[in-house]
Amino acid sequence: MENPTSTKDNTGSQSTGLAFQDVVRRRKSCRGFLPTAVPGEIITSVLEDAQQAPSNCNTQPWNTHIVSGDKLRELSAALLKELEAGNFTPDFTFDNDHFYGTYSDRQKAQGKAYYEGMGVARGDRESRRAVEALNWKFYNAPHAAFLFMPSFGDHVRVASDMGMYAQTFLLSLTDHGLAGIPQTGLGFFAETTRKVLNVSDEFKLLFGISFGFADPDAPGNSIQMGRDPISKNVTFHG
Numbered sequence: 001m002e003n004p005t006s007t008k009d010n011t012g013s014q015s016t017g018l019a020f021q022d023v024v025r026r027r028k029s030c031r032g033f034l035p036t037a038v039p040g041e042i043i044t045s046v047l048e049d050a051q052q053a054p055s056n057c058n059t060q061p062w063n064t065h066i067v068s069g070d071k072l073r074e075l076s077a078a079l080l081k082e083l084e085a086g087n088f089t090p091d092f093t094f095d096n097d098h099f100y101g102t103y104s105d106r107q108k109a110q111g112k113a114y115y116e117g118m119g120v121a122r123g124d125r126e127s128r129r130a131v132e133a134l135n136w137k138f139y140n141a142p143h144a145a146f147l148f149m150p151s152f153g154d155h156v157r158v159a160s161d162m163g164m165y166a167q168t169f170l171l172s173l174t175d176h177g178l179a180g181i182p183q184t185g186l187g188f189f190a191e192t193t194r195k196v197l198n199v200s201d202e203f204k205l206l207f208g209i210s211f212g213f214a215d216p217d218a219p220g221n222s223i224q225m226g227r228d229p230i231s232k233n234v235t236f237h238g
Ligand SMILES: Cc1cc2nc3c(=O)[nH]c(=O)nc-3n(C[C@H](O)[C@H](O)[C@H](O)COP(=O)(O)O)c2cc1C
Pocket: 027, 028, 029, 030, 031, 110, 135, 181, 182, 183, 184, 185, 186, 207, 224, 225
């Protein structure tokens, strides 16, 4: 990772000044963080970048809760308790069995890279569960952003706006010398999360992003996912 001390230029930005393509290519999901807290002005700068994301009719549906310190520890304990009890209350479904064909192949390849990277031997269910539980320990991150959204129609358009926001947030983290990971798992216990963060039922929890300074020595940060060539996903016409 970059040196965590970002430079402040004369536009007031906290950017490291990386070229756009470097930011895009350096961003990767971080699964091991240092305990060092991120200065508040840098978190604000990242949030202000994310705020520039486009959205349907400029509705800006993201309702972001940044959780740190004792509150993050309280939330982690509450979520791990629900995990232990198997008390899942997601606002939106998620099921690996819904993937098919190429998508299922990619999901399986990701799962293999994930457990291998985390040092879990095939068939070691106990280690597997312990590694999965790291999701609700925020991979040791000192901060997490919870992305709540209002409930409109079938939710698809709102969720696409949230994705735009989340990726801008993630790229901004990289640009600030930070790292993050989007986690569907952080939406698995929506009721408890709303209760701990005092969020109204009006808002649905899509996912969360753990963030902070990457720990270069964490096993989870050895995982490097590739991408198919654009020829697999893009069709040119005309
Ligand atoms: C919306 C979303 C949810 C995700 N949820 C999780 C999660 O719950 N736990 C996790 O470890 N990784 C999660 N990931 C990370 C993906 O596994 C990762 O983005 C993918 O493997 C590509 O790797 P990269 O982000 O390092 O490029 C999620 C990614 C996205 C975009």
